[in-house]
Amino acid sequence: MSQTPLNNTLAFDGQAGAALRARATRDPQGAVKDAAKQFESLFMQEVMKRMRASTLSSGLMDNETTKLGTEMLDQQFAQQLTGLPGGLSQAIERQLARNLPKPNGLDPAAATPPAPEPLPTLSKRNVPDRVAQFILKNDDAAKQVEAETGIPAQFMLAQAAHETGWGRSPIKNRDGSDSHNVFGIKAGPGWTGKVAEITTTEYINGVARKVTAKFRAYDSVEDSFRDYAKLLKGNQRYAGAVAAAESGSAQAFAQQLQRAGYATDPAYAEKLSRVINTTVRVQRALA
Structure with a gap:
């Protein structure tokens, strides 16, 4: 039998x-x-x-x-x-x-x-290598900044993953080196640090257009995570996003970021929510 x-x-x-x-x-x-x-x-x-x-x-x-x-x-x-x-x-x-x-x-x-189990075999469990490598590479920086600011490391990791396509589309300096800007934060008038100028996609009146924009550049990924947290906690327009993050609601966090104008993509909140869920699942698989 x-x-x-x-x-x-x-x-x-x-x-x-x-x-x-x-x-x-x-x-x-x-x-x-x-x-x-x-x-x-x-x-x-x-x-x-x-x-x-x-x-x-x-x-x-x-x-x-x-x-x-x-x-x-x-x-x-x-x-x-x-x-x-x-x-x-x-x-x-x-x-x-x-x-x-x-x-x-x-x-x-x-x-x-x-x-x-070797890391590459995780792809057989629906965990692509690039996803696992991105999380493992940036997890320490995210946790360090979470300890300093209270913003969940998983939320920050997910947003960095979304902004860079899991590390496939990094913002690079003119010489080709990595700017370490994993959150797509632009260099506004008040920014006095290094700058990377690239061509990016912006949604103007709901229409995707290619534009040239200046972005902040950092010496390390941890500096990028720390500056991102500083941006959220130091700007009143992101107060709703910070409160949602501290409550642990991924969907509310993504929606509040979009309402605050973090990105021009009209589907930003929906996309970010999916990436946060993916990040949680993959971290569980890598534990």
Whole structure:
């Protein structure tokens, strides 16, 4: 009789539970691993459910069929994000394994440590390398500025990712060197620092146009994050965005930035909200 793989089920159901109990009598260590993954999968489904609940839907296409499809899609995403190195399932597995018999005096949880997964293979889990590399490269700077200002590192990382296309479209100096301006902050009349002049896209009366503009240049990415936080907290027109950020609402933060005129793109808030959600998901996968 063939055994149904537990990692192929959409959710933890009665059949999966029975299979897990049966396996526990034959292979306790394997059952512990599967139970830990099932718990993590349920946890990830709940996280995604709450993320969707915090995002307002249009209501135009909402019905029972679309809701069911969304739930099934979230379950599949949860399965793909389950079992990553350093994730929740490994911590649960270690705790459960402590109660198992120890063969030959060895801790079964430590007998076969999981091999570290190389970063490039994350693309197989719907995490493109450029996305992972961008977050890993800028995470320390974002966290440092969050500690100084209270603006969530995830929100700043997401906006930097959106402005640079996950690092693919950096603002460069005339000599080709990196300006480290990851937030697209322009050099206005009051800016006395270095400047990078480039051709960019602006929306004028709702129409995209190519214009030449001057942008601030920095000595490091951390300087860019710090100047961005200073811009938000030091300008009254961004007070709504700062309050939304401190409340932890990604959608409200993006909407307040657009209302304050941070960007001319009429779809800026919608795009930024999606990138913030992506950043949260990828950081969970990289944890």
